Amino acid sequence: MKNVRRAIGEASRLLRAGGVTYPKRLLRKHDLKDAFDRENYGYLTEGGVAGGYFQWLTLLAANSDARLIVELGNRYGSSTIGLYHGLQKGQRLVTVDTDKDQRYVPKEVFDDKRITFVFGDCLDLKAYLRTGIEIPFDIDILWTDTVHYDEQLRSEWYVYEPLLADEALVVIDDIRVNDKGKFFAEIPFWKRDLAATCHGNGFGVVHYVRPKHERGKSKEERLQEAMLRSAEVWKRRFDELAYSPAALTRRAATLRKEARRENVKKILGKPVVDSINKVRNALRRR
Numbered sequence: 001m002k003n004v005r006r007a008i009g010e011a012s013r014l015l016r017a018g019g020v021t022y023p024k025r026l027l028r029k030h031d032l033k034d035a036f037d038r039e040n041y042g043y044l045t046e047g048g049v050a051g052g053y054f055q056w057l058t059l060l061a062a063n064s065d066a067r068l069i070v071e072l073g074n075r076y077g078s079s080t081i082g083l084y085h086g087l088q089k090g091q092r093l094v095t096v097d098t099d100k101d102q103r104y105v106p107k108e109v110f111d112d113k114r115i116t117f118v119f120g121d122c123l124d125l126k127a128y129l130r131t132g133i134e135i136p137f138d139i140d141i142l143w144t145d146t147v148h149y150d151e152q153l154r155s156e157w158y159v160y161e162p163l164l165a166d167e168a169l170v171v172i173d174d175i176r177v178n179d180k181g182k183f184f185a186e187i188p189f190w191k192r193d194l195a196a197t198c199h200g201n202g203f204g205v206v207h208y209v210r211p212k213h214e215r216g217k218s219k220e221e222r223l224q225e226a227m228l229r230s231a232e233v234w235k236r237r238f239d240e241l242a243y244s245p246a247a248l249t250r251r252a253a254t255l256r257k258e259a260r261r262e263n264v265k266k267i268l269g270k271p272v273v274d275s276i277n278k279v280r281n282a283l284r285r286r
């Protein structure tokens with residue numbers, strides 16, 4: 001993808017200039033009599049510090065020359081709807097989640113030939129093959145919003161890096177949550193946190209440029225590299241969990257915490273949880 005920074009700037013400018021109005025047909029799976037659906041509908045339609053990123057993703061897809069977009073983590077489907085609405089004729093979107101809960105995604109999105117839904121763990125590249133598609137290659141935009149921890153983000157970067165195009169945009173949600181910001185701080189490429197525009201919890205954008213000495217590898221070599229890295233991540237996880245009861249307890253606690261976070265979000269609403277996170281992060285930094 002050639003115009004990474006221009007696309008970032010354009011999406012941000014257009015969001016500030018008025019954003020996106022989604023057609024009713026794309027939002028019709030929200031039951032406006034239900035408080036939770038109403039809240040999620042509001043994030044898509046009104047944006048703001050909790051949901052500005054949905055409209056930003058629409059504007060990004062529409063104003064980039066990306067051909068292949070990959071989304072990691074799509075529960076409920078709001079960000080998928082965002083990307084879909086901006087998707088151009090020649091663009092493809094591959095979207096992955098472990099869970100089949102894309103409750104807000106209307107049928108027209110599932111039926112659209114430009115989009116493939118993959119169900120499986122995004123760190124297991126065989127999930128693509130099981131779905132009957134190739135492993136995404138030369139990814140122009142990698143958008144990740146899965147488990148909110150450093151280890152997950154670090155592993156995703158490790159596995160997907162060989163699959164990125166020579167120039168690509170990596171978009172990372174919630175970089176101010178838990179320890180996610182640690183890895184973001186280490187990434188050695190041009191990057192910005194668009195928290196003020198897109199999401200108060202932190203919204204990282206990274207302009208990835210493959211170093212010169214790593215260029216020129218064949219598709220097969222890069223796919224093999226990614227597969228090896230995926231296997232390595234799984235082996236490391238397995239070893240940690242199989243041989244260390246402490247690691248197993250930690251992992252279970254992490255997943256419980258992640259599930260709790262979602263439940264609290266359902267009860268209190270995203271803006272309240274985002275504000276709590278903001279205070280916790282400020283205290284942590286002191």
Ligand SMILES: C[S@@+](CC[C@H](N)C(=O)[O-])C[C@H]1O[C@@H](n2cnc3c(N)ncnc32)[C@H](O)[C@@H]1O
Pocket residue numbers: 072073074075076077078079080096097098099120121122123145146147
């Ligand atoms: C915060 S939600 C995604 C929200 C969505 N991006 C949005 O903004 O509308 C996180 C999702 O990531 C999924 N997830 C977590 N770990 C994953 C993994 N390793 N592979 C694929 N999906 C994963 C969870 O099942 C959950 O649905």
